[in-house]
Amino acid sequence: MRRWFERGIVFWSWGSAVLLLAILLSLLSYLVYRGGGVVGIGLVFGDVPPFDALLLRRQVFSGLFPAIAGTFALVLLAVGLAVPVGLAAGIFMAEYAEGQIKWLLTVLFDVLAGLPSIVVGLAGFSLTLILHQMFPGRLGPCLLISALAIGFLILPYVIHSTQMALESVPPALRRTALALGATRLENIRQVLLPTRLPDLLGGVILAIGRAAEDTAVIMLTGVVASAGLPRSLFEQFEALPFYIYYISSQYADPRELQMGFGAAILLLVVCALLLVIAFIIQQTLSRRLSRF
Amino acid sequence: MSKEIKIITEKLHFAYQGRAVLEDIDLTLLDNSIIAVTGPSGTGKSTLLSVFNRLWEESSDGVFAGQVLIRLSGRLVDIYGPELPVDALRRKVGMVFQIPNPLPMTIFKNIAFPLMLKGLRTKSEVAGMVETMLTRVHLFDEVKDRLNHDARSLSGGQQQRLCIARALMVDPEVLLLDEPTSSLDSKASEKIEDLLVELKEKCTLLMVSHYQDQVRRIADEVYELADRQLYRMS
Amino acid sequence: MSAHIFRLAAFASGFLTIAVFVMMLVLGWPLFTSGQFFAILTGEWRPSNELFGIFPMLVGSALVSVLALCFSLPVSLGTAFVVATLAPRPLRRAVQLMVRFMAGIPTVIYGFVAIFLLVPFMREQLTGGSGLNILTASLVLALLIAPTMIVFFVSGLQNVEERYRLAVDALGGRPVQKLLYLQLPQAWPEITAGIIMGLGRAMGDTLISLMLAGNSVAAPQAAVDSGRTLTAHIALVIAADFDGMQFKSIFACGLILYVFTAIVVMLLRLIIGRSMCQV
Numbered sequence: 001m002r003r004w005f006e007r008g009i010v011f012w013s014w015g016s017a018v019l020l021l022a023i024l025l026s027l028l029s030y031l032v033y034r035g036g037g038v039v040g041i042g043l044v045f046g047d048v049p050p051f052d053a054l055l056l057r058r059q060v061f062s063g064l065f066p067a068i069a070g071t072f073a074l075v076l077l078a079v080g081l082a083v084p085v086g087l088a089a090g091i092f093m094a095e096y097a098e099g100q101i102k103w104l105l106t107v108l109f110d111v112l113a114g115l116p117s118i119v120v121g122l123a124g125f126s127l128t129l130i131l132h133q134m135f136p137g138r139l140g141p142c143l144l145i146s147a148l149a150i151g152f153l154i155l156p157y158v159i160h161s162t163q164m165a166l167e168s169v170p171p172a173l174r175r176t177a178l179a180l181g182a183t184r185l186e187n188i189r190q191v192l193l194p195t196r197l198p199d200l201l202g203g204v205i206l207a208i209g210r211a212a213e214d215t216a217v218i219m220l221t222g223v224v225a226s227a228g229l230p231r232s233l234f235e236q237f238e239a240l241p242f243y244i245y246y247i248s249s250q251y252a253d254p255r256e257l258q259m260g261f262g263a264a265i266l267l268l269v270v271c272a273l274l275l276v277i278a279f280i281i282q283q284t285l286s287r288r289l290s291r292f
Numbered sequence: 293m294s295k296e297i298k299i300i301t302e303k304l305h306f307a308y309q310g311r312a313v314l315e316d317i318d319l320t321l322l323d324n325s326i327i328a329v330t331g332p333s334g335t336g337k338s339t340l341l342s343v344f345n346r347l348w349e350e351s352s353d354g355v356f357a358g359q360v361l362i363r364l365s366g367r368l369v370d371i372y373g374p375e376l377p378v379d380a381l382r383r384k385v386g387m388v389f390q391i392p393n394p395l396p397m398t399i400f401k402n403i404a405f406p407l408m409l410k411g412l413r414t415k416s417e418v419a420g421m422v423e424t425m426l427t428r429v430h431l432f433d434e435v436k437d438r439l440n441h442d443a444r445s446l447s448g449g450q451q452q453r454l455c456i457a458r459a460l461m462v463d464p465e466v467l468l469l470d471e472p473t474s475s476l477d478s479k480a481s482e483k484i485e486d487l488l489v490e491l492k493e494k495c496t497l498l499m500v501s502h503y504q505d506q507v508r509r510i511a512d513e514v515y516e517l518a519d520r521q522l523y524r525m526s
Numbered sequence: 527m528s529a530h531i532f533r534l535a536a537f538a539s540g541f542l543t544i545a546v547f548v549m550m551l552v553l554g555w556p557l558f559t560s561g562q563f564f565a566i567l568t569g570e571w572r573p574s575n576e577l578f579g580i581f582p583m584l585v586g587s588a589l590v591s592v593l594a595l596c597f598s599l600p601v602s603l604g605t606a607f608v609v610a611t612l613a614p615r616p617l618r619r620a621v622q623l624m625v626r627f628m629a630g631i632p633t634v635i636y637g638f639v640a641i642f643l644l645v646p647f648m649r650e651q652l653t654g655g656s657g658l659n660i661l662t663a664s665l666v667l668a669l670l671i672a673p674t675m676i677v678f679f680v681s682g683l684q685n686v687e688e689r690y691r692l693a694v695d696a697l698g699g700r701p702v703q704k705l706l707y708l709q710l711p712q713a714w715p716e717i718t719a720g721i722i723m724g725l726g727r728a729m730g731d732t733l734i735s736l737m738l739a740g741n742s743v744a745a746p747q748a749a750v751d752s753g754r755t756l757t758a759h760i761a762l763v764i765a766a767d768f769d770g771m772q773f774k775s776i777f778a779c780g781l782i783l784y785v786f787t788a789i790v791v792m793l794l795r796l797i798i799g800r801s802m803c804q805v
Binding site: 345347350351378379380381382383386387389391393394395396397405406408409455458459462 | 688689690691692693694695696697698699700703707708711712
């Protein structure tokens with residue numbers, strides 16, 4: 001009886017893993033089957049010579065270049081906003097915060113990390129409403145608001161990886177520089193952060209991945225289906241994940257649909273690459289640590 | 293009564309992470325005896341033990357070569373051969389660890405655990421067998437009122453006797469002991485030593501120990517492991 | 527000096543988290559003052575009749591997430607068993623990488639592929655209609671939350687001390703026995719946490735339900751009905767309208783989701799004392 005139960009568990013477990021693998025493989029191969037044909041320079045730049053497009057000499061209408069540029073600008077801005085704040089807040093959490101303050105902030109950052117991205121988007125949208133009332137006619141949903149909201153979305157992950165990185169420095173190493181007369185700040189800057197840089201970097205790269213893939217936030221804060229290249233912080237913009245979402249219901253012809261599949265492949269490759277980079281950085285870290 | 297051969301190794305090699313730990317070891321273990329292996333720490337004594345129940349396969353990427361034969365029902369069987377599944381082997385070759393490792397459950401369930409793994413007995417039979425085994429390791433009187441307490445609440449010496457009882461539950465023919473008394477005080481050690489001498493009647497005991505006096509008191513044969521080789525001591 | 531900057535950054539981040547709640551409360555305030563809040567929670571959504579209840583979306587969200595959890599739990603648990611114990615060592619790593627990769631796939635891609643692969647199948651073989659319904663959405667959501675749950679389950683199962691595992695190995699326990707009789711009983715807190723986390727993820731997701739659940743505003747009666755979730759409702763109303771009670775109702779959705787998240791966070795702290803950021 002028990003033996004049969006055990007065998008059943010083994011069978012079911014392997015079945016589950018194989019099922020997931022099969023779904024994953026069919027998802028990937030379906031993407032390649034439908035969109036593989038369009039992946040290439042033309043997918044990004046349409047019929048415009050890439051050099052002209054990159055130098056902004058000619059506009060790209062039939063390629064993904066504006067969407068890619070929009071996502072790139074968005075991620076750059078969001079990460080640029082979130083990393084300094086997150087780093088500082090993470091240092092505070094690891095090195096200075098104590099007692100109830102630390103507990104309260106930890107809970108708040110956990111709530112922030114768990115908030116559905118649509119709620120963060122709604123907050124960004126509400127911000128535009130408030131700004132709109134304060135400065136009528138000046139500000140609507142735009143790249144800046146999206147970047148603020150996305151930055152806010154990834155902030156807790158940056159804080160958390162900074163805090164974890166610092167807190168995992170061995171006590172002996174932590175005391176070395178202090179014993180030599182270094183101040184707390186010098187110790188953080190010269191010893192603690194450098195030894196844990198790969199950890200930090202891994203966290204930031206994963207945050208980039210989140211920023212690049214999120215659709216719900218930007219949907220509420222300024223992304224549109226066609227806006228051309230992002231020109232200013234205060235204008236609407238295009239983004240890769242939103243393009244994919246938009247195409248899924250609004251495609252006009254098979255060619256556009258195929259581009260949607262191409263865009264999905266592109267976004268997947270970008271996210272996979274970020275994942276691989278973060279993974280490699282973490283591996284080198286663990287190898288370095290195992291040498292101690 | 294002359295003693296029969298229980299285990300033979302031939303040209304046994306073991307490397308761990310590309311570093312040779314054991315080289316060219318030929319060893320014969322006789323039935324109903326206590327064989328002790330001594331030697332400086334870090335020389336691979338525990339590794340040597342884990343070769344006999346294939347436990348090294350669970351944790352390290354070691355490389356094993358050579359042959360290990362065990363006599364089961366009068367016939368020599370290859371420990372690493374297809375004839376003997378690893379779970380069957382480990383029931384024949386039990387093991388007791390340096391630090392007592394009762395499982396995170398009650399005293400009773402710890403002892404009954406090997407029976408559950410075999411999936412054989414009914415409840416009433418199990419209760420009887422648990423009592424018998426606890427009596428055999430002289431633990432029953434100490435714990436009979438608290439069989440349902442967590443096993444980790446016992447003292448170190450009691451825990452180790454519990455672990456021995458647990459290993460004996462499925463009638464092993466060989467018992468591997470990895471410094472079984474090194475984490476215990478002298479009084480608890482003495483009890484374990486007496487127990488091991490009693491157990492000799494039923495099986496072969498291969499014990500790693502670095503206490504010279506302990507080895508002298510109870511072992512029938514003594515080997516020293518040094519420089520990846522085994523040397524027989526008088 | 528620098529310490530002040532660090533403190534400021536941390537306090538500002540914490541303050542902003544609270545500010546999100548307050549902002550939604552303020553913007554949705556007319557709902558509370560007109561005493562309509564509970565009417566909105568329990569009423570139906572018929573804007574033409576001035577009825578702005580979000581009860582159908584509450585039901586939609588609950589139905590989609592619970593169904594997703596039911597589909598995902600057995601598969602996630604089984605896969606976690608394979609990763610934690612059942613597979614030979616090198617294979618474990620491979621399955622684990624697969625899970626990490628799945629976690630990294632953008633949500634919109636799951637939804638996009640499902641529209642062209644799963645929806646036609648549902649329409650023609652199973653549910654009929656448009657193929658856009660709660661069942662379709664929950665199947666894809668199940669896939670989306672599986673990696674999160676697997677990571678929690680595996681860490682719980684592997685958390686068992688090495689010496690206990692060796693004890694079972696040395697007694698001749700097979701991997702599945704070690705799993706069932708040693709690791710699983712020890713891993714309950716993490717497994718509960720993984721389930722709560724998976725439910726939280728499912729409730730919080732917007733895109734899958736928006737793309738696949740059909741978005742009908744009637745309260746769904748069955749899994750094959752079209753339905754709308756709280757999250758999708760926010761996205762859809764904002765796209766349509768920015769004023770009036772209809773618009774105010776999305777702040778009720780936002781507040782519900784916020785409170786739900788806070789509950790999830792508190793439960794996780796209570797059960798395993800760990801942070802949400804680790805997956």
